[in-house]
Amino acid sequence: MNDLVIHLCLFGLISAVIVMMSAFFTETEDGAALKSFPRRLLHFLVGCGILTGLMLAVEATLASV
């Protein structure tokens, strides 16, 4: 369990950097990029959550041995 928490924290850290960089890439203005960061991060995390759910579902059904 502790291991899972550490991995989630690492994922959270790297997600924040990925989202910040993509915000900088999309927005020319620094202010606009920083302002859009929370919304972008939420979208990214929710998207990753959905993908994880799908992968777990596939693992438990189609790919289960």
Next chain:
Amino acid sequence: MAILTKTPKSTRPAGEPTVAVLLTWFMPGAGHLYLGRTRFALVAFVVVQGIYLLGLKLSGGMGFEFLQEELRGAFAPALAPEAGNLGALLYHLKNYGYGMPYPREFPSTVALGSMLTAASGMFNVALMCHAHFAARLPRGESRGFGSPAFAVLLTWLVPGLGHLFQGRRLRAVLVFCMIVGLVTFGTILAEGLNLSRERHYYYWGGQFMAGLPALLPELFGGGKAVSSHIPYGEAGLVIASVAGLLNIQTMLDVYGFGERQEFGGGAAADESKAGASAQETGA
């Protein structure tokens, strides 16, 4: 009475940007030769190919022998940073390839040598940016260090430095903290496991894009033997590699900003057009 007229300066672009980029990709300097910049082309060719040749010498041409047997496909080196200098990469593959069919000892300078061949690829990418920018400028004009290609090179060497060069201080600080911080954090987490091209060929390629913050620790303390289990070694490896890949995005940001400053376009141009049409409507 004679009328003195001043010949207007040509505003025609120096050449086709795509052609200049592709020529440079195949042969450093060829794009500039096409654009009529012979002296620059010669210097660029000598420097970029010289770095690759020096790297080949130091590594004994064994750089691609880091790849494990099962990964040695025809296109496997295409994912290496050397792919930025296609002509030299093809020369390397043709003359050295994956080496002999029996194991050989790597020379003691193999790490530095393969770092130089990879750096030559990145220098040629900056040269391709320069050729693209120079092709869009009116014939006979140049911007010297004002070209966004220089900012791209600075961004590769130290993430954030290109933004600083362009006067975007806040972005420079944030980019530096995030990318250099991530590389450092990944390296600490992996206990230096990531600092070896021989051990992690493709992850190293990603991490290499973060420039000096990844390369200097490798030069001075990389390639250490692993003597015990590293609990988050693989996580650290991925984190350092992702940081390097994100720096590619910042290089694109820097180049795009530089081009927009010179030629307009994008959001800035749209805003100015909207402002002008609003003024016309008001009038």
